[in-house]
Amino acid sequence: MAPDADSSGLDTSGLDTSALDTVLGKAVAILRAFGPDDRMLPLAELVRRTGLPKPTVHRVAADLVGHRLLEKTEHGYRLAGGLFELGMRAATERTLLEVAMPYLQDLYERTHETVHLGVREGTEVVYVAKIGGHRQARTPSRTGGRMPMHCTAIGKALLAYAAPSVRAGVLGGELPRRTPRTIVAPGLLNQQLDRVLETGLAYEREESTEGLLCVAAPVLDADGTGALAAISVTGPVGRFRPEVHESALRAAVTALGSVLARRRYRG
Amino acid sequence: MAPDADSSGLDTSGLDTSALDTVLGKAVAILRAFGPDDRMLPLAELVRRTGLPKPTVHRVAADLVGHRLLEKTEHGYRLAGGLFELGMRAATERTLLEVAMPYLQDLYERTHETVHLGVREGTEVVYVAKIGGHRQARTPSRTGGRMPMHCTAIGKALLAYAAPSVRAGVLGGELPRRTPRTIVAPGLLNQQLDRVLETGLAYEREESTEGLLCVAAPVLDADGTGALAAISVTGPVGRFRPEVHESALRAAVTALGSVLARRRYRG
DNA sequence: GGGGACCGTTCCACTCAGCGGTACGCTGAT
DNA sequence: ATCAGCGTACCGCTGAGTGGAACGGTCCCC
Known part of the structure; x- marks a missing residue:
């Protein structure tokens, strides 16, 4: 978790063009909160990165789990296999x-x-x-x-x-x-x-x-x-x-x- | 040892377990409407496959395009690069x-x-x-x-x-x-x-x-x-x-x- | 060339899905 | 014991989402 200034991977917090005032926008924001190197993120971290209210993230994440886009473990959430399958159809x-x-x-x-x-x-x-x-x-x-x-x-x-x-x-x-x-x-x-x-x-x-x-x-x-x-x-x-x-x-x-x-x- | 969370029994291949009465469900249904061999689907085909009303598909699809999960061409929609990027992070x-x-x-x-x-x-x-x-x-x-x-x-x-x-x-x-x-x-x-x-x-x-x-x-x-x-x-x-x-x-x-x-x- | 089938798009009034402030129980660190 | 941070649960308000209806375009067949 070295916060080296070099890693530009950090989400430039303000510049998310995605509208957070729609369900879909929130869902995508949660999925995109996962950077290329993040294996697993706890709820609190998702809240931090997305800027969404905690209960909202909780609920939307639960929905995403239901759709096999997200997976829930005891240590947090991670992107699930359903996303992989969809992605390979692009x-x-x-x-x-x-x-x-x-x-x-x-x-x-x-x-x-x-x-x-x-x-x-x-x-x-x-x-x-x-x-x-x-x-x-x-x-x-x-x-x-x-x-x-x-x-x-x-x-x-x-x-x-x-x-x-x-x-x-x-x-x-x-x-x-x-x-x-x-x-x-x-x-x-x-x-x-x-x-x-x-x-x-x-x-x-x-x-x-x-x-x-x-x-x-x-x-x-x-x-x-x-x-x-x-x-x-x-x-x-x-x-x-x-x-x-x-x-x-x-x-x-x-x-x-x-x-x-x-x-x-x-x- | 491993608590077999993967109960295969309930896995009846009912294609649509996904709830279509939520925005997220509709969005996923639209994305999943694309089979492994479908390159591009017109709006009408998405309507047919998802069973959703035409204006609804139209609107949700437009949202998905905005989030780079779907792409719109003159011949229809197709799964976009954003999905590929997300999928490879699973x-x-x-x-x-x-x-x-x-x-x-x-x-x-x-x-x-x-x-x-x-x-x-x-x-x-x-x-x-x-x-x-x-x-x-x-x-x-x-x-x-x-x-x-x-x-x-x-x-x-x-x-x-x-x-x-x-x-x-x-x-x-x-x-x-x-x-x-x-x-x-x-x-x-x-x-x-x-x-x-x-x-x-x-x-x-x-x-x-x-x-x-x-x-x-x-x-x-x-x-x-x-x-x-x-x-x-x-x-x-x-x-x-x-x-x-x-x-x-x-x-x-x-x-x-x-x-x-x-x-x-x-x- | 006119009728019909099918397409993508737009409009708009209703309503319930989504919202998030508030609150609670559970860890660990202090 | 205290506290900070976590995940979860509740629940009344409201505007985002809804989808029937209607419109204009294109193509094909009679």
């Missing part, structure tokens, strides 16, 4: 995952490093898949988790091929520093993005997490102008050499891209 | 998945056949992971999807090690025939389950899907008495020889089991 993520999995497998087998598949969601990256073996570097990413775009290889790959308005929005917004090497200068980042467009590859060198290197490539749509997703290979500083994996990565994204094009996958 | 599934992934990878690499990870949920199997390459057999299973226990290798592996009440519940209930080879005789199935306890391996030979073979093994808990999950290897009749993969499968489940025990994973 249209775009499921399709992308099923089509991409063989290519991710190939890539893992050739590299034996952690392989990510991510899509853009607003101004952030959402990881749709993360596969790795026993020796994988300790990465902050999680399947279903989010990361900023400006400090991750996948983020840069996606941002480079995104609509100009999106790129401008991210460059013009906050570029929070996560490590000493995080690129916080919009101009420099913009240059890098242009290079990504030229080479088709994006890099991250300890910009989101110290000790971590990463190469990514975009999965392009049928026109070759936009990115449907991006794939990355990640490893620790020292043994990991990004260049080694570039051809395998390129092979993966082009193959996946053409299959998605054939399926008319739009995202 | 406590038990996420932990199991993260710990197991490296072992599943190993297993895939050694077999190059479709690998499944599943847990018991009531009287059914829920697949937590499914990984495979380009040549994978066409299986009806999906990550986050359900299958009956009596006709799948993973199901038999889980059922054999489940509490006697659970086994009795399944054997005493319906054993729907899915193929000519589905085992629908409770006695025969019971014999097979006993053999699973002796050998630590469960088989399926075209019992859920024609043309498909499968071997599974349970991931045992610290006591070695109950199954926390099960792993299977699947392939098509013809090239696929279950015996070939038995040792790799055994290695995977024992390794995973001991890691979970060390972590005091309970399920």
Whole structure:
């Protein structure tokens, strides 16, 4: 429970756009109160995070338990299996995952490093898949988790091929520093993005997490102008050499891209 | 020891136990109206499946869209990315998945056949992971999807090690025939389950899907008495020889089991 | 080209589901 | 013994939620 200033995971208390004056809003607020690393939260903690009255949380949570979205243990509540089942039915993520999995497998087998598949969601990256073996570097990413775009290889790959308005929005917004090497200068980042467009590859060198290197490539749509997703290979500083994996990565994204094009996958 | 909270008896497959007279119930009903294979449903179809009045579905669906649980397109609604993100935070599934992934990878690499990870949920199997390459057999299973226990290798592996009440519940209930080879005789199935306890391996030979073979093994808990999950290897009749993969499968489940025990994973 | 079936959307007056202040019993730490 | 914090229970008020009715659009078939 180290309240380190670094972990941006803390809910910025005020900025919850969700309306808390409707039942559904309260229910969603309770579910979203669970961060990516929270296994179990007691009622009081849910009250604190949501700002809702205690009896209200108690009642809504009980309803959620009835619907198998929440589970009650003697130590608190946790997100239940029903949510997992529903989540895996999400249209775009499921399709992308099923089509991409063989290519991710190939890539893992050739590299034996952690392989990510991510899509853009607003101004952030959402990881749709993360596969790795026993020796994988300790990465902050999680399947279903989010990361900023400006400090991750996948983020840069996606941002480079995104609509100009999106790129401008991210460059013009906050570029929070996560490590000493995080690129916080919009101009420099913009240059890098242009290079990504030229080479088709994006890099991250300890910009989101110290000790971590990463190469990514975009999965392009049928026109070759936009990115449907991006794939990355990640490893620790020292043994990991990004260049080694570039051809395998390129092979993966082009193959996946053409299959998605054939399926008319739009995202 | 474990108070069998999971009373399988009451689990009659009445699809709608959910109360439709509360907002939350309606919302869940709408989300659950999406089957594993439904990509997109028009409003009218949601009305049909849920039995709710049209304006009600319209309004609740709009709310769900506002919370990023549903997405609206010109052709209808579909489950949105927000659900995927939430689902991947489900406590038990996420932990199991993260710990197991490296072992599943190993297993895939050694077999190059479709690998499944599943847990018991009531009287059914829920697949937590499914990984495979380009040549994978066409299986009806999906990550986050359900299958009956009596006709799948993973199901038999889980059922054999489940509490006697659970086994009795399944054997005493319906054993729907899915193929000519589905085992629908409770006695025969019971014999097979006993053999699973002796050998630590469960088989399926075209019992859920024609043309498909499968071997599974349970991931045992610290006591070695109950199954926390099960792993299977699947392939098509013809090239696929279950015996070939038995040792790799055994290695995977024992390794995973001991890691979970060390972590005091309970399920 | 007109009628009908089905669609998504909007309106609005009624009412009961949801609300949350208040209160209670139960831990542990002090 | 005291207290702070927890989960739970009660219950009268009220506005969020409701859904019948109606409207405009599209498609297809006669």
